[in-house]
Structures are given as structure tokens and as C-alpha cells.
Amino acid sequence: xxxxxxxxxxxxxxxxxxxxxxxxxxxxxxxxxxxxxxxxxxxxxxxxxxxxxxxxxxxxxxxxxxxxxxxxxxxxxxxxxxxxxxxxxxxxxxxxxxxxxxxxxxxxxxxxxxxxxxxxxxxxxxx
Numbered sequence: 001x002x003x004x005x006x007x008x009x010x011x012x013x014x015x016x017x018x019x020x021x022x023x024x025x026x027x028x029x030x031x032x033x034x035x036x037x038x039x040x041x042x043x044x045x046x047x048x049x050x051x052x053x054x055x056x057x058x059x060x061x062x063x064x065x066x067x068x069x070x071x072x073x074x075x076x077x078x079x080x081x082x083x084x085x086x087x088x089x090x091x092x093x094x095x096x097x098x099x100x101x102x103x104x105x106x107x108x109x110x111x112x113x114x115x116x117x118x119x120x121x122x123x124x125x126x127x
Contacts, residue, residue, distance in 0.1 A: 001030050001031075001032065002029070002030070002031045002032070003031075003032050003034065004031060004032070004033055004034070005033070005034045005036075006033060006034065006035045006036065006037070006038075006048070007038075009033065009046070009048060009051070015051075015055065018031075018052060018055040018056075018057060018085075018087075019055050019056075021055075021057070021085045022055055022056030022057060022084060022085060023056075025083060026085050027082060027083045027084060027085065028085075029085035029086070030074055030085070030086045030087075030088060031052075031057075031085070031086070031087045031088070032070075032088045032090055033048060033087060033088065033089045033090060034064060034090055034092055035048065035064070035089050035090060035091050035092065036064075036091075036092045036093060036094045036105070037091075038094060038105050038106065038109065048087070048089050049061055049087075049089055052087035052089075056084055056085075057084055057085050057086065057087045058082045058084045058085070058086050058087070059086070059087045059088075059089060060073040060076075060086065060087075060088050060089070061089045061091065062088060062089070062090055062091070063090075063091060064090025064091055064092035065092060065093070065096055070088070070090065073086070073088045074086075074088065093105075094108065094109070095108055097124070097125045098121045098124055098125065099124065100117075100121075101121075
């Protein structure tokens with residue numbers, strides 16, 4: 001299993017690895033891409049599903065906040081339904097469940113909450 005962010009898909013090493021994973025028949029390899037739409041869109045728009053498929057991977061696009069969808073995507077692959085590696089494109093929302101973070105993802109990309117903000121965010125999430 002490999003967890004990567006969409007920003008990492010701008011790096012050549014990701015696609016070199018993707019190419020060789022299919023060529024080597026790594027059918028048990030699962031890459032989960034955290035696709036929160038904050039990196040790729042900011043630089044260049046690529047279709048990750050099509051890109052992984054062009055390197056010989058099978059793909060699944062899922063709601064990255066839905067544990068059932070994550071489990072199903074991975075479980076299907078482990079049953080041996082394919083001889084290809086799997087890319088799970090998990091669409092997510094940065095700061096899911098905290099209105100301030102969800103509505104201002106770029107401000108929170110590299111920022112940690114203060115103690116007071118953390119307490120307020122916990123209350124919001126647990127409400």
C-alpha cells in the first residue's frame with residue numbers, strides 16, 4: 001500500500017514507478033491518492049484516472065471520506081480480479097467537518113490551529 005497526495009503526482013518518480021509496477025506485474029500494489037483538488041488544479045489540470053490507466057493500472061474513483069468505499073475498492077483488488085496494480089483516487093475535502101477549514105483550504109494547507117481554534121474545531125466536529 002502506498003498513500004500519496006495529488007501534489008506528488010506532479011513528480012516524475014510517481015510515473016516512473018507506475019510504469020514499472022505494471023511491467024513487473026505488481027498486481028497486489030495499491031496506491032491511494034488523496035485527491036483534495038488543491039494541488040493539481042493550482043498548477044495544471046490532469047485526469048489522474050486516465051493517467052494511471054495509460055500506465056496500465058486499474059483505477060477506482062471513490063469518496064475518500066467513505067470507509068466502505070475505501071474498503072470495497074481495496075477488497076475487490078485483493079480478490080485477484082485483476083493482474084494490474086490499483087490506483088484508488090480518493091476524492092477528499094481538506095478540513096472535512098470544520099467549516100472554517102473547508103471554506104478556506106489554502107489558508108490551512110500548512111497552518112496548525114491555535115489551542116483556542118483547536119478547542120472550537122473539536123466542539124464543531126463533535127456537535
